[in-house]
Amino acid sequence: MLAFLPLDFLPAAYRAWFVLAIAMVLAAAVALIVHHIGFLVLRRITAPRPYLHAAVTGGAIPSRFVFALLAIRMVLSGAPGEMLFTRGLSYLTTVSFILCLTWWASRCVKALSDTAIRLNPYDVADNLRARRMLTQTRVLARSAHAVIVLLGLSFVLLTLPGVRQIGASLLASAGVAGLVAGIAARPVLGNFIAGLQIAFTQPIRIDDVLIVNGEWGRVEEITGTFVVVRIWDERRMIVPLQWFIENPFENWTHRTSSLLGTVFLWLDFSVPLAPVRKEFERLCKASPLWDTRVAVVQVTDTTERAMQVRFLVSAANSGQAFELRCYLRERLIAFICEHYPGGLPRVRAQVGEDRDAPRPQGKVVPV
Template sequence: MDLDFLYNMNEGPLRSGLIVLGAALAAVLVAVIAHRIGIGLMRRLARGHLFTITATEVAYNASRLCLILFLLRLVLTGAPDNTPGLTSISYLTSVALILALTWFLIRCVKSVSVAVIKLNPYDVADNLRARRILTQTRVLSRSAYFIIGLLGLSFVLLTLPGARQFGASLLASAGLAGIVAGIAAKPVLGNFFAGLQIAFSQPIRIDDVLIVKGEWGRVEEITGTFVVVRIWDERRMIVPLQWFIENPFENWTHTSSTILGTVFLWMDFSVPTQQVRAEFERVCRTLPLWDKRVCVMHVTDAGERNMQIRLLVSAADSGSAFELRCQIREHMIDFIAKNYPHALPRLRAEVQAHNDPDADADAPGAIIDGSPREGGV
């Protein structure tokens, strides 16, 4: 934009500065009005298109700032050289425009991730596919944030004459091999690549039920560097992403949320197993948490004092399985205690009388040769 026709080159720098300031204010006003009109048209034309509507909402402020800075940069490009502070203002505007574009790209990625999550809600009963998409979306979007931020910082450094070489090397570090050479933080790199591996191979997903270091919990959040596991008692375990790549762990919902639960009872050998089995099957049919797949009783062990009975039941998820096991355990103990109290575990001992003639002879009141012996002194 050439503004030489607005300026009189013979005038002083103060007059030029005032004219540039007026042109800048006009550019800001034009940018705000044009942005509002453009966003309104996009929303009207994209009615029913979730991705476009989400982008206009999430990236609204970033896109407006980019348009304002772009028009300001055009105004400053056409300003005369005698404008006070032109060099510094032009440089700051260029840096601000680069940062605004970086912010705009990040918000665009954010809008895509938000739209994908809206299209795949995971707060439903069968949410395996939704959780897979949610995990990939969050991990990949955060990786994209990192790369976009790295590129933005590199372009800012490229505007500095003294740091041009450093900025070029940092820009090259956006590549796979360049990141390793450009950043010395090995744990950060390990977690970054672990996040990409988790996004594609998916050993864990959002809302998965895990056993991590002996603790039962659900995956609450997956960030770019760590995983937040919500323990059953509402504690939070923070685990680095790389740990899930290098260590074995249990995932109870990797392919399905259904699970089997076991209840162990120790009974006396006199317990009537057929009656206990019939009661167990009856109570399973009355419990709503049972998913009607498995309801089996076995005598799995027998020791010298009692025998072990295993009650195996199925449930839709691990939380339901825990409650179902507790309900069955309480009912079966109460049933056996009321109907077969003799079948509760007991310790058997056989007491035999031991007769010692010498001891009997020395005892007070013992009979010796047909006569009772006097006791005492």
């Protein structure tokens, strides 16, 4: 193909390398042109489909290297076997091609996950579906990245004759999820499988409100091995993924974020409940924290001294329920103190002696 070039000025030992270099440059240039044309066509075709469009645009840069390295590898495969250093260059090209393929796959996974998160924003009032999608996307994306890197490393090792057995072992362990590599790898594999269970069954999601070991907090992040729970006082609790599969915990936002909140007051028997109930309903209607679903006043217990009154109220989420309970507790106590000063529980005791009671006769002897 390059016989028309005047190569008489070069020594015979370098003419073959010069021709090979020119052929590799031309092949890479043609591959880049083909890639550019194909990229423009695919970008236009996938424009109405956000996920395919994201995969095409996200893998644009690594795919250029893949096309160029593939063209160079094809040229090197046709080079004469007696040329020096061609085997080493061919090996380096193959390894680079595998690494670029791994990079391309990782970029496509990241583009897909970013698109899923962008199309399902969870900073809205009713974000249950968005949080479900966000949790699945993040957990599956991290798992996919780990599998892609493992496969890329395995294929690279398979190209080395000395360590081909190690690459085959890694590839087999990636393909058979049920095999346990050893006791040391059991926690890692357990967390990996727990992550897949959480992604599909979703006992927890991003921004869920949990009670874990008596602590109230929100799920801030779900990684491939642990969950970050942001406690109400800004502390972070790090919990392994496998713990959520093996232990019971409370999830206040599993199906819906709305909750019922209670306010308990101990009142004297002399307090009439009708005005208190009317004031309670007025306070609920005046507060934007109430979601208009539930507002109930009930006497739930009595003792020989007072009665226990429960004020049951509903709110859109746990944060608003807590604030609404505090608001109602403060206003109800103020209302009772103002209108029924003796309405709060009192301990009645007789102080001093009754003047009409008969006094003991005789001398009192101290003991």
